Amino acid sequence: MFNNKKFNFFVKVKKKVKFILYLTSLFIFITYFSLPKLFNYSLQSIKENLKINNNISINSITKVDYRIFPSPRLRISNSDFTIGKNNIEVNDSEVEIILNIRHLSKFKDINYKKLLIKKGSVKIDLNNINQVLNIIINNNKKLIFKKNNIIFFIKDQTLFEINETLIKINRNKKESFLIVNGNFLNNKVLIKLNNSSKNKNNLTLKIPKLDIATRIFFERNDSGKVSGFFNLEVFNNFLKFNFIKKNNIKLTGGFIRSKLVNSSLEGEVAFKPNFYSKLDISPSKLNMKKLFPIIQKIYFSDNNSNLILIKKINGIFNFKSKLEGKITNKNGEILLEDFKVGKNKSYYFNARIIGFGKKGKIQFNLIKNFKNKKNISKKIEVIGFLIPSSSRIIFENFFLNGKKVSSEESAKYQNRIEDELIQNSLGNIFNESKMDKYFKNLF
Secondary structure (H helix, E strand, O other), X not given: OOOHHHHHHHHHHHHHHHHHHHXXXXXXXXXXXXXXXXXOOOHHHHHHHHHHHHOEEEOOOOOEEEEOOOOOEEEEEEEEEEEOXXXXXXEEEEEEEEEOHHHOOOOOOOOEEEEEEEOOEEEEEHHHHHHHHHHHHOOOOEEEEEEEEEEEEEOOEEXXXXXXXXXXXXXXXXXXXXXXXXXXXXEEEEEXXXXXXXXXXXXXXXXXXXXXXXXXXXXXXXXXXXXXXXXXXXXXXXXXXXXXXXXXXXXXXXXXXXXXXXXXXXXXXXXXXXOEEEEEEEEEEXXXXXXXXXXXXXXXXXXXOOHHHHHHOOEEEEEOOOOEEEEEEEOOEEEEEEEEEOOOOOEEEEEEEEOOOOOOEEEEEEEEEEEOOOOOEEEEEEEEEEEHHHOEEEEEEEEEOOEEOOHHHHHHHHHHHHHHHHOOOHHHHHOHHHHHHHXXXXX
16 A cells, blocks of 8 residues: 555655765765865976977966966966967967866876967067977867967068957867968958868968958978969959979969959079069959059158058069069169060160159159151150159150250150140050050141
């Protein structure tokens, strides 16, 4: 016969046992996770583990806090340290060492899953980019940067900065990878680097709002030579080339495609001791009538921020195919030498850019050869200046068949070219048919 009193007794006992087990488990859980708080972690052990696992050299640790939530971790505040041989410098950051739960009781030895580096600034020297890549490849523990400002620099000069970043560096059996999310000039940017065990690397850069996408593949052989390819797309403009790097970078199979320019390119680029390039450019399409007004706006206006770049792009640019000539850029001085342009390459000119901005001007020497209806050769030579900011042209000397014309006659020719051809746009001087008509009418 069923005894209701005994059943109720067992139910009550069972509930009490469950409650006691629950309290016991809770006590053990709290005790275990609070255990590290009862001891002092060895500061020397923290330094040694950070050095071994993440190649982090931290100068001094004044205080270490233990926190249970959101997961057991050690927190080091106001920390300054370097990663690698001073390749990455981190200042005024908070480091959280996310501990391995299974080894919490071993407080003398630090066993952690990942590092979280929050806030502060991160400086990366691009002169040592190979060492930075090695840091990523040889990183033993997951490394996360959150809400940092990353500054990329060369020779103490800042190149660019990415703000409010989220960076993840991780490594598994097959590959190491770096993922950077942040803001560049108030635009979202994504950088992703993958490295396989065979020294093959893929670097991707995307700035969606600016319609910029870049992909670089490169690999290193046993002799230290690096080879790969580079692709860049910006607003439907496309640039690609293959490269081989040992001391300098050799470019092959290059191509530029846009609405204004289609051209192949190849040559060599050096970064040490200074940036220098020597490129051969063979355009199949070059719309100077539309391109020149863009150059005017960028380099011959009040905006001086673009002029810094010009002074850094030292080199020689050899043009072939549709036009022939050479551009030499040295410390901001730009020379255009021995150019031959036009359908029959009947225009010859040399030029020198004298300054930029609103006061900038271009000194030129232009020679035009053609034949009249009687098949008699004619020659015109003009020496003068272009003033890009005001779209003006100034004739200093004017020669017809080797004979210098008078100042009054030269001024008349100048007024005619401004009124009939230029018409407030220097881009019109690249209209070959109108230029031919203008010069023929001078005889």
